[in-house]
Amino acid sequence: MTFFDVFGTCGNCWHCLVAKAATRCPHRRVYGITTSAEDGLLGGWAERIEILPGVKVLPLPEGIEPLDFMGGGCGLPTGFHAVERAGIVLGDTVVIQGSGPVGLNAAIFAQLAGALRVFVVGAPKARLEAAKRLGAEDVLDIGEVPNSADRIAWVHGRTADLGADVVIEASGNPAAVPEGLEMLRDAGRYVVVGQYTDAGDVILNPHRHINRRHATILGCWGYEFTHLHRAVQLMARHNARFRWRDLITREYSLEEAGQALEDMEALAVVKAVIRP
């Protein structure tokens, strides 16, 4: 049993009804992100959580245990949404920028959505090894290849110098955006899903990066119930192939929550789970 951590989406405002941009509803709230301990037991890292009226509860389908689901976490529907937004078609070559939970789930769903090949550009080694286990054809360690031009050349060398059909930014680093656009083929699709916090500005060239490239750039914010629902069904079907649970590097007690945060920040773990 899990639940959809997004609540409050009103279903009655202009965003919800006319524009159908539900993830931008001004009343939208998210457990543990827009709520704090002062709002009640509306976050994680706790022995109990309060399920408010109207929160959508979702039974885990047969074949998934809670730890499998936690191996996906919020990266599961986020990566799913990014892949849906990318409009992947059968045979696409896809580059993922970033090898954290969102990037790894995007790598999974890109394959399930028809990608011919998925490449992952990220760090550190442990995460890139996870990417390979999950089916990435090749990975690039940005620690070993610190120069942006070299990384762009790496992608061009694997795509007949055309660039990738789809590039998904899941890194959180603003500098990834111009780099990713240089990795993209003409008339390709570029999804920006990693910039959930404001990590700063970046310099782009509108002529080269957007107009002449005939690029489609797709910002991707939040996820809807349909993404979580379908992601969980696919997890149940493909759990033997992708073993989401194995993304959990370490479990922590509630007292070790600070350590978990430190390890995440140091990228020392792929996925940290707190077991209260």
Next chain:
Amino acid sequence: MTFFDVFGTCGNCWHCLVAKAATRCPHRRVYGITTSAEDGLLGGWAERIEILPGVKVLPLPEGIEPLDFMGGGCGLPTGFHAVERAGIVLGDTVVIQGSGPVGLNAAIFAQLAGALRVFVVGAPKARLEAAKRLGAEDVLDIGEVPNSADRIAWVHGRTADLGADVVIEASGNPAAVPEGLEMLRDAGRYVVVGQYTDAGDVILNPHRHINRRHATILGCWGYEFTHLHRAVQLMARHNARFRWRDLITREYSLEEAGQALEDMEALAVVKAVIRP
């Protein structure tokens, strides 16, 4: 009688056949743009022009004379393509950045494609008056409102503080890109069609401009025969309403070609026609 000035598109390469990105075919050439006088009579500003074998010729439909068509010029299919790329739906509010030939044609086709309201941000006065005559609900003179934040506020003041559903950049100024993205509503569509030459870099904020806004940014390069064909049919039908011919501010002789260029650069004319 006119002709499709794009030629050479091979129909046999990866861009043409697999990616279906025909405007990015490496063999694509354009009369007077990728060809020079050294290639033969393959440009304008001449008494005669050579129609190479394979160039697609298009009879002007009843109701259009050559001068009507010249009032549209290459801004006609370019603006048409930009509007198609925007995916305008019935009831959209559209902002056009730039009041040159591409921007004005985009303003026309945005209305024909179902826009509820079209706003044009540009300069100078004569072009903005043309925009009004062509149906723009309101226009903003950037000469009078030189501050970007004021221009963004102007759009928000006309869109219940939501921003526009669609913004089309047709200005050629890189700085228009972040400004236009601030004019865009959440989950809106932003078309970049004005950056045909490299006019420099610009600073963007990936979090605010792309990711959180759930924006769709669409580069738009060149046009295909289908755009010219359909644009000309619509011109014939709506010529009384839009009077493309009236966009021609002045006709020049062949000897005055230099003056025509100077006038265009000074924005002293909307559309300059050379009559050899």
Next chain:
Amino acid sequence: MTFFDVFGTCGNCWHCLVAKAATRCPHRRVYGITTSAEDGLLGGWAERIEILPGVKVLPLPEGIEPLDFMGGGCGLPTGFHAVERAGIVLGDTVVIQGSGPVGLNAAIFAQLAGALRVFVVGAPKARLEAAKRLGAEDVLDIGEVPNSADRIAWVHGRTADLGADVVIEASGNPAAVPEGLEMLRDAGRYVVVGQYTDAGDVILNPHRHINRRHATILGCWGYEFTHLHRAVQLMARHNARFRWRDLITREYSLEEAGQALEDMEALAVVKAVIRP
């Protein structure tokens, strides 16, 4: 002031959340259609109507009076939805089958959505005259051309023998479906919006009508708030051009409701309004 006559759509079921097929939500109800007098004052033809909690109320924008809106009626959002479903692009040739309120509103919105030409096939004369006033390029009276093959030939004669890009069935007659598919060009789009009640079966040829034609056939059920909202905004903008109010042939008192029904059934009126 008006209101959205659809209510009860739950926002929580599989149809609403996962499939996003809100008009097929099993909890959906419609004033006067799925409700009867026994449910309360939940229909029209009454001096007062009960607005249940949760029913969405929509102020009429400046420029529309109640009688304008009643000239549109439920044909307004239904025709709007059919046109949206058709995916009309700039330059399309559109045939509407049926000249009742849904067909006439579809003719209006098809033009607003970018159609080059709209043809209306229907009856009787008064409705076809309304169609012409609303901008149809030509109309065909099925009373005068009773033979299906002749009507198909009439469309081919106006489309270079290609057939129309889009055909919208708004007639309620099952026989219109195979006839309309013969009027459709290869790879065209056919919308079925007129078969709201089961008026019987029809014979189709899957090879000729669907497969070889590469046809896209789009059933269209109900409408959502976004359709009503945007239709009303466009009505306010284009009321001088289309004068929806003039579609009301006659007003009836509440006592004359039976007569109104008889006149509608006899197609003696375009739109009947009961003024309680």
Next chain:
Amino acid sequence: MTFFDVFGTCGNCWHCLVAKAATRCPHRRVYGITTSAEDGLLGGWAERIEILPGVKVLPLPEGIEPLDFMGGGCGLPTGFHAVERAGIVLGDTVVIQGSGPVGLNAAIFAQLAGALRVFVVGAPKARLEAAKRLGAEDVLDIGEVPNSADRIAWVHGRTADLGADVVIEASGNPAAVPEGLEMLRDAGRYVVVGQYTDAGDVILNPHRHINRRHATILGCWGYEFTHLHRAVQLMARHNARFRWRDLITREYSLEEAGQALEDMEALAVVKAVIRP
């Protein structure tokens, strides 16, 4: 090495240029289908074949041998195109009607395109066993379940009584069309790809099958080079999983061609290969 058996598509007509419906180009020809022995060596079942100028040749990628490709045959790009036309999204439940080469390839590509589950309805046993080996979750033998209502109930029993998100008709039997539409969920997508020859008419109910169901019905004719190109790349990647070569039940000599036809007609083989 293989080649694209479609040729003659002109790239210059209204179908090719304006409507972009290349598979309906009037100049389109297909080796062995629209050409006969009188036209030259333009068919199969021969020791040699003439590759006309302009015919597109495609090297088989590493990992595929000619017999693998022949196991796919023309069902490979046909099934691929049908799946692309279906617009499958991550998590869809898909029913395939027909277990011949087109149906089996559609079952393969539906899985690669993101389907959660694929069901195949067909005959005889050997083909259904192939479907299971290729990943179908369950199969229905129409020889054992001759009643249409029972087959529809079988699908509803596996889809929470909702029907399938996507149904692909690849049977060639006109009666499959109304049956398949009853298997489809509200607002689902139905592809008709099996009716390549006129096998007769069928009775439909426009209200129940199309309008109220809000169905999208998609005829699918032929294929383009992009479909063959991408299908072959995916075959090379997934050959170990799907082993197309194993679909070849028997090889025949040129003298046994008549026997091969008889076996195909009797459904005694999945795929027959003639080795001249």
